[in-house]
Amino acid sequence: GAVVSQHPSRVICKSGTSVKIECRSLDFQATTMFWYRQFPKQSLMLMATSNEGSKATYEQGVEKDKFLINHASLTLSTLTVTSAHPEDSSFYICSARDRLGGQGYEQFFGPGTRLTVL
Amino acid sequence: LAKTTQPISMDSYEGQEVNITCSHNNIATNDYITWYQQFPSQGPRFIIQGYKTKVTNEVASLFIPADRKSSTLSLPRVSLSDTAVYYCLVGASGSGGYQKVTFGTGTKLQVIP
Numbered sequence: 001g002a003v004v005s006q007h008p009s010r011v012i013c014k015s016g017t018s019v020k021i022e023c024r025s026l027d028f029q030a031t032t033m034f035w036y037r038q039f040p041k042q043s044l045m046l047m048a049t050s051n052e053g054s055k056a057t058y059e060q061g062v063e064k065d066k067f068l069i070n071h072a073s074l075t076l077s078t079l080t081v082t083s084a085h086p087e088d089s090s091f092y093i094c095s096a097r098d099r100l101g102g103q104g105y106e107q108f109f110g111p112g113t114r115l116t117v118l
Numbered sequence: 119l120a121k122t123t124q125p126i127s128m129d130s131y132e133g134q135e136v137n138i139t140c141s142h143n144n145i146a147t148n149d150y151i152t153w154y155q156q157f158p159s160q161g162p163r164f165i166i167q168g169y170k171t172k173v174t175n176e177v178a179s180l181f182i183p184a185d186r187k188s189s190t191l192s193l194p195r196v197s198l199s200d201t202a203v204y205y206c207l208v209g210a211s212g213s214g215g216y217q218k219v220t221f222g223t224g225t226k227l228q229v230i231p
Contacts, residue, residue: 004161006161036221043205043221043222043223043224044162044205044221045221046219046220046221091159093161093162095161095162106152106164106167107152107162107164107219108164109154109161109162109163109164110161111160111161112159112160112161114159
């Protein structure tokens, strides 16, 4: 089945540093990947849509200069949290859809990355 | 984007059938209905997807009435390991690319021994 991996699974960093999170589709190609953020006991919030070879589309209220997204290949998208602060501490989840998929909307989700900013 | 509404939480005893209903009154013609399961500190896991009528796989059934304004996820004989949050999503891929979807509140299912 389609597998999406994320690295790292958890990261602790100091305030002011930058953190990069990788999202890979392991056995399929993904033209589009999505990045979500989830705070404790809350639902997933879409942050941005990452398209291979083009600029990401950010949701309203998400700072594109703070959350840098790069989708350099059909199997890799990265999210960089720049100058992280404690309020950026959250669970970050990526998802991808097989570009050869049908008309439905089956997304394959990564296992998530727990970011803690001290 | 079609908005979905689900009960916030449900409790069920082990071995019972659980039905979780999702309302999506403004579902578009091209939209599919997809259900995901999420355990704490994990990414959502695909359960089932459908467009109309009934879909069944090895873990669940999905019932969609003719007007498609709601859907019901049915989990047969739940066990403690089915305790999780269940999300109903509505969306589709279109000529402009893959349409983004919005996660609703989800339904927290607690299975009781």
